[in-house]
Amino acid sequence: MSAKDNKDSPYIAFHQSVKFTFDGVKYKGFKGDTIASALIRNNIKIIGRSFKYHRPRGIYTCGIEEPNALVQILSEYSEPNTRATVKQIYEGLKIESQNRWPSLENDLSSVNNLLSPLFSAGFYNKTFMKPRGFWKKVYEPLIRKAAGLGKPPKPFKTKSTQLHHHVDIVIVGGGLSGLLAAKSLAKTKLKVLLIEQDSYLGGILKNSNKISTIESKDRASWIKDVETEIEYSKNIKVLKNTLATTYNYINYLIAIEDLTTGMMPLEGHADQILHKIRADHIILANGHIERLISFRNNDLPGIMLAGSFEKYIQRYGVIPNISPVIFSNNSSSFSLIKILIDLNCKPQAYVDSRSGDKIESSLLDIIHKENIPLFTNAHVEGCDGKKQVEEISIRDSEGIITKLKSKMLCISGGFNPDVHLFTQSKGVLTWDDKYLTFKPSKSFQNTIVIGSAGGLFQYSKLANDIDSKLSFLNHEPIVNINFELNESDNYSIEKLWETKHEKKSRWSKSFIDLQNDVTTKDLRQGIREGFDRIEHLKRFTTNSMGTDQGKISSINALGIVSEILNKKVSEVGTTIYRPPYAPLSFASIAGRSTYNFYDPERKTSIHEWHKKNGAVFENVGQWKRPWYFQSYLEENLDQAVQREALQIRKYAGVLDGSTLGKIEIKGSDALEFMNLMYTNNFSKMKPMSARYALMLGEDGMIMDDGIISKINDNHFIATTTTGGAAKVLSHMEEFSQTEWPHLNVFMNSITEQFCTFNISGPKTRLIMEKVFKHIKFDNESFPFMTFNNFTYLDSTIRILRASFTGELGYEIYVRPSIALKLWEDLFRFGKDEGLIAYGTETMHLLRAEKGYIIVGQDTDGSVTPQDMDLEWMIGKSKKDFIGKRSLTRSDTIRSDRKQLVGIKPINQKNIIEEGQHIILSSNVKPPVKMLGHVTSSYMSPNLGHSFGMAVIKDGKNLIGSRAYVSSSSRDAYEVEIMKSVFIDDENKRLVS
Amino acid sequence: MLIINCPYCGPREQCEFTNGGEAHVARPSDPEKVSDKEWSEYVFFRSNPKGIYFERWVHSHGCKKWFNAVRDTSTDKVLKVYEIKDEKPSLADLENSNLTTPSGEPEVGSGNFTVRKI
């Protein structure tokens, strides 16, 4: 028996056919079809293979709750795990089945099915523990090939955007309850957002035949009238194709809108919007979800939830099969039977687990009238068939089995209020003994749950339910609405989680979680092994841990567990439903913040010059800094750095230091403030002089360093490390606002207002004198660590005599607009003197040769000034500064703290590696006693050998002795521990 | 994500702010006079209650002003914001805070029993 169109459905454009491809074969559907409804129309049953056992799987549901029918969308970015039951088709759509090899029809891995003991409960936890070493070579490759879902998508630039909403009310769900709520709020002043996941409003009115008329109108016209009313209301905005996925604290809701429903995403247009919604109150009207019943081979293609079967008929205009067998434990099948009869189809049989006297008379009447074979007090024992259902075994109360040849079985195990969002909001659930399900009981936030989402399954009580819950909003009461129903308004259900079934073969399995291939046997085994808490059992068996979060089966699992443990379901409790409700792509979360927009790139005014002159850049925070300059195309880092470092100590080099943080500090209390912020004492410093300064945290650990220029007692300029600029400024702001608000002081970042060039080397003075002919650079006119303002190109520039490298040097601060001109001037006059541009790597090398530490490389937030041999920078006469008290704590005055020293290899062929351990002997036998580690190391062309800086326990006292350094490639080798200054210990060059 | 009501700018998204840890931790006025223990209480130790917490925030991507807030850490509700110079609000002012915990947590192990007004 095959599928048949139901051309009465108003939601499918039967005049507009759409061609698409599934696994390379072309099919035809209609505009409005989902992939699933189109495939059903084409009588395609197998959609994919299952997660662990590679069993054939079909379409189980008709919506977001689908566990099986997941496909890979090839025509876009190869998005995996797309629900075929949600994604609508469009002309040219290309899709592929997942998790099959080599083909869907003949999957070789379905042999896994026979190896199933290997894949049983807890297989992640224990099977792969032993033997050791098997994981990498055997298990991992095997599992990677065999298990899993789709393939990762191709890299792409997301076009999704994000929108923020601030509203009074959000209604989640545009079904019957949601529409009634919206209608009653339409005349209020409240700002309302109505969110519907489908392309059409209506919910149960659109998906089923249960209600015949409402307010004396047919269902479709009622929906249309209400929608018009909402449109005219002006205070209600409707978002269709939008799924509320996350309910956070503070009534903060995340919803994802699909802008490309039923069409190919357009180039240059956003394909989805992530809505970030703040609301005073959230009304959950998101309905209910049907659940399954476990029996032998309840996963075969051809088995579908009964409500979904009806939704295909009503909403998608396709009857999946004209004579299905129906199996139920509740009263909900009437409308399905009726619509089949109305469409000249007829169920092949009706199987009800309830005894005849408990079944509603209306249901019995239609079954008798239409002569449908009836099995009461009976169960479906199991299904058989090679790739889909071919035979259904029905067991009656006597245990007698009747076999029916059929290709379609509709099942209904009852209904669960869709409590996912409610539990995400931290609301409490309660067990409903009558309807055998958990339903919302107490809200934690401003959450109102109405309709079946709240566990109300009686239409006659709906108006009262909504009126009583919304009255505080002064809504327009609904009072009463008349329904004409196609079935009894008294929903009833009998407990049935799993049917008794025969063990036929290893292939026989009774599933509880279809997506993760978890069987009811796995649940029993888990409990037997001691995992009897529901959260433990979930992780041990992976039950309800798939992308569907066990929407159609998690309550069933609780039911089965409660029976095994002989407890009430309410005692077993639920696992926590975690956000998101359905998978949310990273692309939608990232929005536009990808690639170029991920993080700003900051470039100095000299950037283009650097590029033209062979610079290779490195990222320092957001800054692009020249790392080294290539003098010829193949020159590598090492070669360039050796060349640059030699050249600078012999002639001169200039570094683009514009990225260094610069902060201006002003105010009548600036001096006092600076004395508190830095270790140094600035009180006796002369105006227009500068000092190398240290900043500590209150814990006494080095936070940053830089040069402080004092213009006068009310005006300072501080430089910071490139990466530390923002941190230092906010550190200053924090203390000025919170600890010392009485101090009159203001600070401002001027990093981008000035470019900074650091020029140094023996030829520097010569070059400066040529560039600035009117300035005297001799020692007497311009001593070390002083600065002054000068005129250059009618603009004021500031020149500071200071050094990064240990050589004679100057720092020039210049307006960005004329910076490039000055930079080029330096080269115009400096070229003949051997001036070169150099990068950060050479700067690090030159600094290290001179023993200048790099904060963040030689320090790591756990070293004090004493540890770094910088005691001379501490203004001991100052009463207080940030971190001062911590420098005399018992822990910071220990003598065995790690202290900074220099190291050089005894055998000069050895090259010290950064990060290696300093140890006592070359004999490495665990446990090895560690003295410390290498913080930085370089090959010095000026020394002719490798050297390093290290922090070593009690290092200061070990100077002059020897130790060993470990190596990544060979035995540890001997080094000499020495002072950390390798070049010009007497500072002759600085003041030359 | 929280909405925080900056006393200077009004309500803004949490991503504009940086948390500055517990408020009203006084820096010793004469650090040299306090013991190691007292000093380390100031530098390292902070209370970490489930319930009412006085904390500092800075509107780092806004006005850059520091201010104090009272937050119920069990519900993430910000009960009050006030300027640095203002007195620590008394608990009587927060009477309506209505302490609750995320419901559904079992009593044992969730720390619920420690919910209290300090």
Ligand SMILES: [Zn+2]
């Ligand atoms: Zn602000």
